Amino acid sequence: MFVVATAGHVDHGKSTLVRALTGMEPDRWAEERRRGMTIDLGFAWSTLPSGATVAFVDVPGHERFVPNMLAGVGPVPAALVVVAADEGWMPQSAEHLAALDALGVSYGLLVVTRADLADPGPATARARAELAATSLGAVDAVAVSAATGAGLPQLRAALDRLAARLPAPRADAPVRLWVDRAFTVRGAGTVVTGTLGAGRLRVGDELELAGSAEAVRVRGLHSLGVARPEVGPVARVAVNLRGTPRDRLGRGDALLTPGRFHRTDLLDVRLAGDPTGELPATLTLHIGAAAVPARVRPLGPDTARLRLARPLPLLVGDRALLRDPGRHHVAGGVTVLDVAPPPLTRRGAAVARAAVLATVDGRPELAGELRRRRLARAADLIRMGVEVAGRPVAGDWLADPEHWRGLGARLVEEVARHSREHPLEAGAPVELLRQRLDLPERALVEALVRPPLRLRAGRVTASAVDALPEPVARAVARVRAEYADRPFRAPEAEHLADLGLGPREIGAAVRAGALLRLAENVVLLPGAADDAVRVLAGLPQPFTLSAARRALDTTRRVAVPLLELLDRRGATRRLPDDARVVVTARS
Numbered sequence: 001m002f003v004v005a006t007a008g009h010v011d012h013g014k015s016t017l018v019r020a021l022t023g024m025e026p027d028r029w030a031e032e033r034r035r036g037m038t039i040d041l042g043f044a045w046s047t048l049p050s051g052a053t054v055a056f057v058d059v060p061g062h063e064r065f066v067p068n069m070l071a072g073v074g075p076v077p078a079a080l081v082v083v084a085a086d087e088g089w090m091p092q093s094a095e096h097l098a099a100l101d102a103l104g105v106s107y108g109l110l111v112v113t114r115a116d117l118a119d120p121g122p123a124t125a126r127a128r129a130e131l132a133a134t135s136l137g138a139v140d141a142v143a144v145s146a147a148t149g150a151g152l153p154q155l156r157a158a159l160d161r162l163a164a165r166l167p168a169p170r171a172d173a174p175v176r177l178w179v180d181r182a183f184t185v186r187g188a189g190t191v192v193t194g195t196l197g198a199g200r201l202r203v204g205d206e207l208e209l210a211g212s213a214e215a216v217r218v219r220g221l222h223s224l225g226v227a228r229p230e231v232g233p234v235a236r237v238a239v240n241l242r243g244t245p246r247d248r249l250g251r252g253d254a255l256l257t258p259g260r261f262h263r264t265d266l267l268d269v270r271l272a273g274d275p276t277g278e279l280p281a282t283l284t285l286h287i288g289a290a291a292v293p294a295r296v297r298p299l300g301p302d303t304a305r306l307r308l309a310r311p312l313p314l315l316v317g318d319r320a321l322l323r324d325p326g327r328h329h330v331a332g333g334v335t336v337l338d339v340a341p342p343p344l345t346r347r348g349a350a351v352a353r354a355a356v357l358a359t360v361d362g363r364p365e366l367a368g369e370l371r372r373r374r375l376a377r378a379a380d381l382i383r384m385g386v387e388v389a390g391r392p393v394a395g396d397w398l399a400d401p402e403h404w405r406g407l408g409a410r411l412v413e414e415v416a417r418h419s420r421e422h423p424l425e426a427g428a429p430v431e432l433l434r435q436r437l438d439l440p441e442r443a444l445v446e447a448l449v450r451p452p453l454r455l456r457a458g459r460v461t462a463s464a465v466d467a468l469p470e471p472v473a474r475a476v477a478r479v480r481a482e483y484a485d486r487p488f489r490a491p492e493a494e495h496l497a498d499l500g501l502g503p504r505e506i507g508a509a510v511r512a513g514a515l516l517r518l519a520e521n522v523v524l525l526p527g528a529a530d531d532a533v534r535v536l537a538g539l540p541q542p543f544t545l546s547a548a549r550r551a552l553d554t555t556r557r558v559a560v561p562l563l564e565l566l567d568r569r570g571a572t573r574r575l576p577d578d579a580r581v582v583v584t585a586r587s
Ligand SMILES: Nc1nc2c(ncn2[C@@H]2O[C@H](COP(=O)(O)OP(=O)(O)OP(=O)(O)O)[C@@H](O)[C@H]2O)c(=O)[nH]1
Pocket: 008, 009, 010, 011, 012, 013, 014, 015, 016, 017, 036, 037, 038, 039, 059, 060, 061, 062, 113, 114, 115, 116, 117, 144, 145, 146, 147, 148
């Protein structure tokens, strides 16, 4: 099935044409038939020569009912622009066309009606020229007379050609069914209708009402008057929501796939039409079947921030239009750029925002979205219409790669700063780091921890020392402080015991690389071996044990095992006469 909406000035023969094509009555109300004028949307359908089904949404042409017209064309991507041969181009011909153009409708036909009353040539030429300048571009044009039936076969053939050109709808997309009618059926309860442009509906589905976020269940489905277990796009569809009171929803509401749409009353948009600086402060935003007052705050030459009177389920890239109801004027088309924009509180924020928006085109794109947001939840991005790929950094958080690298570097700095400020603490608490890095969740801090950082008991530590149990870490810190200016002196066994460093604690510290064990109860700080090599390399070579002991300002208790360690490491070499040399790269 494909769905096409009519458009055109009052009395130009739209409903008569739909009647002639379908044999159905699009004017549903007695008042409409009495007055010979469409007031609200009408629905009818027919089979084309190819066997395809076309459904029509017939709209009113009278200027008073333009909001109804917009509710009809909003969710429909193809239009039948109707102009009467005997009247030609008229004000609502222009306003309806401006609306189609603002919404970016690019599929359509021109139908010049009442061709039995006047030569259709001039009306066709004028209308063609008008359409050519819009998103519709060059379209097929057909002259018809509903009175004589002339042109109707050609119109059916043209509808078939139009149907063949329409892009394939996405059946796997989430559902956003804009409600164009809501009514009660005796014995069945609440029923809503709409044009299903994408996604699939099944009896039993749970959906969400856009207006109230309330969960509703699909009790029954009809399409073109026939009950069906499931309906795919594109289709006119009636959804029975038995159990949902009728007063809970109406035109402009939407049935949504749960969790897939962000409802927002604040959005940044690109405008095409009137210059942003000349827009009135309040306009009406039309999207789908919805019409909502919007306060307009111009940002850049063609961008603005809209504050809606009530939230709508909007996606990045949505097309909408702004209309000035008082002036019967379509102010412009809207492309949604951001449905969760940052607040503009700081000075200069609006100018900065305009610069950002100038680089955005409304095509939802993950990398760009992450660049601007730095960090975002996958679920939130999906709800904005962004397709999400790639691995989250933590939970369902996605990060801009550059920002994430920067955070990693800042974490190292913050941990080092904390250990300088609190030398006796075993690392920095994750919660504190979360605040310092201004991250929304501790899991993100934890995900940033990379060697040499370590995560232990709710703290991030910078070195092996900090990873030790606190009393051991504190004792090691004391050793480091006491022996900083005599790095080759080893604490006596009793002093180690006084500090709380028994054999087990020393073992833990050595395993963690916090102490260097030379022999039972003989420990130095871990850098001592390398420092010793540098000192010894300064001596006349070869050197004796006592020369080494003096140079290192230490005792035999340390010097003997230290030199043996250096021998084992290949840093020094013992000669037959017990003297040693430092091994250089060349020796
Ligand atoms: N002679 C002639 N009259 C037509 C033709 N098409 C429509 N009409 C007449 O034109 C008048 C208006 O037709 P409608 O179909 O109601 O026009 P409409 O565009 O639906 O009007 P609104 O819905 O109010 O905007 C009616 O009296 C129709 O009978 C036609 O092809 N030939």
